[in-house]
Amino acid sequence: MxxxxxxxxxxxxxxxxxxxxxxxxxxxxxxxxxxxxxxxxxxxxxxxxxxxxxxxxxxxxxxxxxxxxxxxxxxxxxxxxxxxxxxxxxxxxxxxxxxxxxxxxxxxxxxxxxxxxxxxxxxxxxAVPAIAPQVRDDVRARLEQGGVTALHAELAARDPVTAARLNPNDRSRIARALEVVEATGRSLSDWHRDAxxxxxxxxxxxxxxxxxxxxxxxxxxxxxxxxxxxxxxxxxxxxxxxxxxxxxxxxxxxxxxxxxxxxxxxxxxxxxxxxxxxxxxxxxxxxxxxxxxxxxxxxxxxxxxxxxxxxxxxxxxxxxxxx
The missing domain is CATH 3.40.50.300 (P-loop containing nucleotide triphosphate hydrolases)
Known part of the structure; x- marks a missing residue:
């Protein structure tokens, strides 16, 4: 038509x-x-x-x-x-x-x-707030030095709900979730509830x-x-x-x-x-x-x-x- x-x-x-x-x-x-x-x-x-x-x-x-x-x-x-x-x-x-x-x-x-x-x-x-560059840089440096497995283990200790949901090899999302915890003191799963x-x-x-x-x-x-x-x-x-x-x-x-x-x-x-x-x-x-x-x-x-x-x-x- x-x-x-x-x-x-x-x-x-x-x-x-x-x-x-x-x-x-x-x-x-x-x-x-x-x-x-x-x-x-x-x-x-x-x-x-x-x-x-x-x-x-x-x-x-x-x-x-x-x-x-x-x-x-x-x-x-x-x-x-x-x-x-x-x-x-x-x-x-x-x-x-x-x-x-x-x-x-x-x-x-x-x-x-x-x-x-x-x-x-x-x-x-x-409603996750902006993450300070220094926090992001620190997490990324630890990722490069210790690898994704170590970073996922750290996330599991601090935000077990998000860690369980993510692929253990997903470097970007694991780093992002840990950045949120370090920058805000709250887990990513908590922030997701405040839409x-x-x-x-x-x-x-x-x-x-x-x-x-x-x-x-x-x-x-x-x-x-x-x-x-x-x-x-x-x-x-x-x-x-x-x-x-x-x-x-x-x-x-x-x-x-x-x-x-x-x-x-x-x-x-x-x-x-x-x-x-x-x-x-x-x-x-x-x-x-x-x-x-x-x-x-x-x-x-x-x-x-x-x-x-x-x-x-x-x-x-x-x-x-x-x-």
């Missing part, structure tokens, strides 16, 4: 509504969000944990400057790679972007692949999950990685590697970054690094399907080619209902 641009522009939703567009990487989310933003006076708000980093425009497939010129975009490339940007920090930034959209009479369109961010929007988030309220009640959102066929998606992921390399992704990673940042920082673990750093160090060929980057991205896409299916069942699953027409129809219906 096709919809003319003039018809699309008529379907302006009522004040207070928001659009949520989720889906696995390379499923066409950004293109859909831009189309809706242009036709419905919208603002595109990044809901992806890697696209917040300014250092990785190419490798994280951030909107291009020309795309950003066609409609307002918020929370893209605003964070330095040296920062451990948390879900809580994103919620704070998203709240400001949402308020700005409301004040300007724009339709907020949240788009990305980070399930925790979408969950925070409609269900809230635990922040949701920014958007579920009845105020139109939420879609783009679900392409797996083989088609995986082929797009592989092809896109080669396009990224040709567009300068390796130069981005070289600049990032030159900063010698903590390898546990989120930006340093973006899909393709570790393998390309090994390529730059002479440990892997370009083709080997690309194969690892593609495989990591495909595995992540598979996890995205599983996470949204179980954690956010209220999202309506739709094939990408049908998403625009469905979303436009839903916005028009909402506008008529509340108009």
């Amino acid at each position: 096709s919809v003319a641009t003039s018809d699309m522009a008529e379907a302006i939703p009522e004040r207070g509504r928001a659009v949520l567009i989720a889906g696995p990487t390379a499923s066409g989310k950004s293109a859909l969000a831009l189309r809706i933003a242009e036709s419905h006076r919208g603002v595109v708000i990044n809901t992806d944990s890697m696209q917040v980093y300014r250092d990785l425009r190419v490798l994280t497939a951030r909107p291009t400057p020309s795309d950003e010129a066609r409609a307002p975009h918020r929370l893209y490339g605003t964070v330095d790679a040296a920062q451990n940007f948390s879900a809580g920090a994103w919620v704070e930034a998203a709240a400001a972007a949402l308020a700005e959209a409301r004040a300007g009479g724009l339709l907020p369109i949240f788009v990305g692949g980070s399930g925790l961010y979408f969950k925070a929007l409609t269900r809230g988030l635990s 922040l309220p949701p920014l958007l009640p579920p009845d105020q959102v139109t939420a879609l999950f783009l679900a392409p066929e797996r083989d088609e998606l995986y082929a797009r992921i592989d092809a896109r990685f080669e396009v990224m390399l040709a567009a300068g992704a390796l130069d981005e990673v070289a600049a990032l590697a030159a900063r010698q940042l903590d390898p546990l920082l989120p930006a340093m673990k973006a899909h393709g970054v570790p393998a390309l750093i090994r390529h730059l160090a002479g440990e892997l060929s370009r083709d080997e690094a690309a194969a690892i980057g593609c495989a990591d991205t495909r595995h992540y896409a598979k996890r995205q399907f599983t996470w949204f299916r179980h954690q956010l069942p209220e999202f309506e699953w739709v094939r990408p080619e049908a998403a625009a027409a469905l979303l436009i129809d839903q916005l028009a219906a909402a506008s008529r209902l509340h108009g």
Whole structure:
């Protein structure tokens, strides 16, 4: 079903509504969000944990400057790679972007692949405060010196509930849980009971999950990685590697970054690094399907080619209902 641009522009939703567009990487989310933003006076708000980093425009497939010129975009490339940007920090930034959209009479369109961010929007988030850099550095130093097993044992003694829930080899989450205990004197499980309220009640959102066929998606992921390399992704990673940042920082673990750093160090060929980057991205896409299916069942699953027409129809219906 096709919809003319003039018809699309008529379907302006009522004040207070928001659009949520989720889906696995390379499923066409950004293109859909831009189309809706242009036709419905919208603002595109990044809901992806890697696209917040300014250092990785190419490798994280951030909107291009020309795309950003066609409609307002918020929370893209605003964070330095040296920062451990948390879900809580994103919620704070998203709240400001949402308020700005409301004040300007724009339709907020949240788009990305980070399930925790979408969950925070409609269900809230635990209220863990910011962790002082010196606490984080101390825990990470102990992790490097004593290993993950010793750090997990320390966490088990101080926060047994969280330690039992985590994989004993999950370096990042174990370190994070121990940082919280040391910085706040409270366990991570305690903080999770003090949730922040949701920014958007579920009845105020139109939420879609783009679900392409797996083989088609995986082929797009592989092809896109080669396009990224040709567009300068390796130069981005070289600049990032030159900063010698903590390898546990989120930006340093973006899909393709570790393998390309090994390529730059002479440990892997370009083709080997690309194969690892593609495989990591495909595995992540598979996890995205599983996470949204179980954690956010209220999202309506739709094939990408049908998403625009469905979303436009839903916005028009909402506008008529509340108009």
